[in-house]
Amino acid sequence: MTQTIFEAKGLSKQYGESFALQDVYMTIGVGDIYGFVGENGAGKTTLMKIIGGLVHPTHGEISLFEKKDTKAVHEARRKVGFLIERPALYPNLNAKQNLTFYCRAFGIKDKSRIAEVLQAVSLADAGSKLTSEYSLGMKQRLGLAIALLNDPKFLVLDEPINGLDPSGIVEVRKILEKLSKEQGVTILISSHILSELQLLATQYGFIHKGRLIKEASAEELLHTAETKICIRTADPAATLQILKSELQLETITISEAGEIQIPKESTNLEELMSFFLQRGIHIEGINLSAPNLENYYMDLIAGGNE
Missing domain, CATH: 3.30.70 (Alpha-Beta Plaits)
Known part of the structure; x- marks a missing residue:
């Protein structure tokens, strides 16, 4: 059984003279909810984009599901769901129509997944309402539904609760807790709302100016802080x-x-x-x-x- 979902070794991303990431070593195990903590510009989104294949590292390597070579990592991404920055939604389509589009884009033939993911994110009753009429919380939950379409074993979520009202934050947290506990989904999540992240995460990575300065378990945090x-x-x-x-x-x-x-x-x-x-x-x-x-x-x- 795979014990490591994601691993980075000596990972760096350089733009000109500046480093967005510098010599990052990072490990996410099966079943972790990994809270990624850092200020704006620390490198969180860059690392998530590298996982998604949207950005290529300057140095170092990554593995997904213990696969390391480029082709195998590309194939492993099929088991990953991504919500990086804001979800890309078509405003003149409703939730089901948006998800139908993404099923085609992802090559997902089982259309029953649409009803399943809408139920999972509490949007089953959204009906024919166009996404242009959605609240920010509803848009974020629909973005999460898109990330869940391929029945992922690993979720990569960049600031999924920022900008939400308190009830929206609680809804998203409950969804993620359920995915972790009932389906065993491993989650990498960043957020500036650290008090909320503390309620969810089992492991943490602390990044500052492109460097991962520490990894710690929730238990270690409780005993050493x-x-x-x-x-x-x-x-x-x-x-x-x-x-x-x-x-x-x-x-x-x-x-x-x-x-x-x-x-x-x-x-x-x-x-x-x-x-x-x-x-x-x-x-x-x-x-x-x-x-x-x-x-x-x-x-x-x-x-x-x-």
């Missing part, structure tokens, strides 16, 4: 300086939301509160943050991977 004490004050910058100078807490940071964040292991909460009372520093709020994907990624970058 720091729990932080989060403090809200009227003047976080001044409070930060006081804490650094008087308590020598050099690992303190201020989040984008303006909260002072202190690793829980570096101080005692009771002593910290006593310190604030003695200095007359008013605390507007204090809480513990559970380990989360956003903090983990930002700590990776801050730890010397800039």
